[in-house]
Amino acid sequence: MTAYTATVTVRLKRGVLDPEAETTKRALDRLGFELQGLRATDRYEIDLDAADADAAEERASEMADRLLANPTIHDYEVEVEEAEE
């Protein structure tokens, strides 16, 4: 088995309202920053052992499907790297 770090980035689907991002953007506007848009995403870095990178990615995708992402409103991406020693 090899130690991997799978990074799952969960974001709201296009068109789904994001009150947290809207509030953050307005606060930055009030501080005098000029920005065109802001999107907030959640990112989970998961340390796990797996036979290979594909198995690690599959397991992380299962975790996203079952807990980390709500399929109705979220999309997610998985990136896998060998864990740093």
Add this chain to the structure above:
Amino acid sequence: MTAYTATVTVRLKRGVLDPEAETTKRALDRLGFELQGLRATDRYEIDLDAADADAAEERASEMADRLLANPTIHDYEVEVEEAEE
């Protein structure tokens, strides 16, 4: 001016307790997943116009210093890309 997307990743400093990550990890354990560790990070994708990439990075760092990250408990990284047309 050029349109950039600056991505600010905010994470808790090493050693700072992360109740959200702990709770998420325990939930995954209960679902039968085997994982060694889990870290939760917040990630902001900011669309802004700037003279160049360095200026975009500097502005995004200022936003992190003033609002997105709490310097006492957070570290942050900034990545800048030209915005997709």
